[in-house]
Amino acid sequence: MTVPSETTTNAEPRFRFRLSWGVALLIVSFTVVCGGLAALATMALPTEYTATQTLIVIPGEALTANDVDTLVSSLDAVLGSDDFYSRLIEAAGSDLTVESLRASSKTERVPNTGVVDLRVTTGDQDAAIALVQAAEPTLGVMLESELDQEAQFDPLSYINFGGILVSQEPKPVELNAMIGAGLGFVAAIALVALYQYLRPVLRTPEDAEEVFELPVLASLPPIGAHDVDWNAHDAVFGVLRAISTSGWEEPIRRLVVVGPDHDEARAEFVMALGATIANNGVPAVLIDADLENASLSRALELAERDGLSECLAGSAKISEVLVDFKNGTAPAAVEPIIGGQEERLKFLPAGVLRDEGMSGMKNELTQVLADLAAKRVLVIDAPSIPGPVPSASMISTADALLVVATESSTLLRKADVTSRALQAVSRKPSAVVLLESKELRIRSGRNDEAPSKS
CATH class of the missing domain: 1.10.287 (Helix Hairpins)
Known part of the structure; x- marks a missing residue:
């Protein structure tokens, strides 16, 4: 039986918008x-100034209604022409263009009168004043030309009402x-x-229970976390106790740890499981069966030492490659849990010839594990699922399975593939441990048989 691969499984990503405290703070x-x-x-932004001037155009004598209409329409024609703004620029010696002056100025005429308000706003106060000052003579020349200097409009006079007002524009x-x-x-x-849509990940224990269809035994920080008030040894012991009190058959001689990913947090958790078992007086063996990544071997600086691969290939015996845990360099996070019980804890590295060892995972692994399980409890760090290393025989021989996933890191797509694979190759009791950065929450649960999808 083969484990489904990620590329052949139709796993639909489950999108949920999660607003955690961290995301909310971001x-x-x-x-x-x-x-x-x-x-x-x-x-x-540069400070801008507005210069305002009110001009009153007064004809030389009383006008008829038609004359008023003519004057008003002529004023509108002059004030709306590009020629007016062009002459203003020339008279004031400004370097503005007609378009920019139109955009930065505003002319308003009181209806049916010759009262005109002109406002110019620029970043140069003197330039704004100069443009407004040029309005009266420019308007006079153009308006008289527009009216063809008819007698009834002669002479036209212009009153600068209130002078020029200058104000600073508020930002x-x-x-x-x-x-x-x-x-x-x-x-x-x-x-x-x-981001959450393109990269949907496990974010809560509820997500883990839904995607794996398994109970979550614990949700706890990584073993090396120092920013929370907790005891790593007690936390891992709580996980082991939850396993033993959840209705699973005893004795458990082969505890297989699987999951979608391999990272430092999972490696430390697996080492903590073995160390806690040894601390309680039970001889244990940590087995690095992840022939792809060899995470445990690398963490203990034993990646270049013969191990499981050589045993599977028939080039070495268990007794020759099994090493004392103290011969490795344990991560600082795990040292307090070991507590001087190294003699009860052995380690089987992944080995050097890992590519050759993969071919023996299907046929030779059962015998290798049987020889070890007769004397010690085995804590096996299994290959990632999905992955290139055959893992069906290892999973099928397990007494219990722990699925380890990482909050906000494990992709839902990979988690779904792992769930399908476990249901395809195993009916052993299974549960989930979710590594997170929050306070430990041990959960009790019962899983007498593997769940099936409805």
């Missing part, structure tokens, strides 16, 4: 940063900060949702 931080950057960018710091924060919040939510 979104809030991104929102605040965007708002702050928008405020700083607004404050860095919309608060408004832009709110807009920046709002855009940042929306962008952060969208990016988090996109």
